[in-house]
Amino acid sequence: MGRAGIVVTGILLLLAVAAFATHWKAPQEARTLQNPIKATQASIAKGKELYMTYCAKCHGLKGLGDGPSVGSLRVQAGLNLTILGSESDGEIFWKISVGRAEMPPFELILTPEERWHLVNFIRTLKAR
Numbered sequence: 001m002g003r004a005g006i007v008v009t010g011i012l013l014l015l016a017v018a019a020f021a022t023h024w025k026a027p028q029e030a031r032t033l034q035n036p037i038k039a040t041q042a043s044i045a046k047g048k049e050l051y052m053t054y055c056a057k058c059h060g061l062k063g064l065g066d067g068p069s070v071g072s073l074r075v076q077a078g079l080n081l082t083i084l085g086s087e088s089d090g091e092i093f094w095k096i097s098v099g100r101a102e103m104p105p106f107e108l109i110l111t112p113e114e115r116w117h118l119v120n121f122i123r124t125l126k127a128r
């Protein structure tokens with residue numbers, strides 16, 4: 001590998017580390033929050049309805065971050081579905097509640113029940 005190759009590899013490595021290190025992390029107390037709402041068909045249907053109204057414009061119908069408002073966003077809005085495997089309901093609930101960057105704090109807009117329905121719906125989306 002020539003010098004340019006080493007420099008490019010170094011830059012790519014740094015970018016990868018930076019992206020990993022800045023991934024949005026919920027605080028410890030959010031991790032253990034218990035979801036009080038069972039993921040019944042009714043809850044998931046309610047969550048889907050809310051998602052289509054409030055979230056799909058940025059996150060896309062399937063959570064791929066490809067909604068129609070995405071062009072105007074500074075921060076990439078991929079719902080990053082890998083969180084589904086690694087984060088608890090409480091952490092996802094916390095992120096929906098407080099928001100970040102262009103994402104509004106939905107605790108100002110939706111009741112806790114509505115936010116838990118959203119968590120239940122988001123869990124039905126599949127990472128690919």
Ligand code: HEC
Pocket residue numbers: 024050051054055056057058059069073075076077078079080081083092095096100101102103104106118
């Ligand atoms: C105006 C655009 C916008 C809307 C509307 C929006 N989001 Fe987001 N959302 C974002 C952006 C941008 C991020 C990435 C924030 C960051 O990482 O700094 C994000 C991140 C998230 C995350 C965390 C993903 C991760 O990888 O950690 C979740 C969960 C989430 N949004 C759920 C929702 C839900 C549920 C709704 C609807 C109630 C919603 N969002 C509405 C823009 C939006």
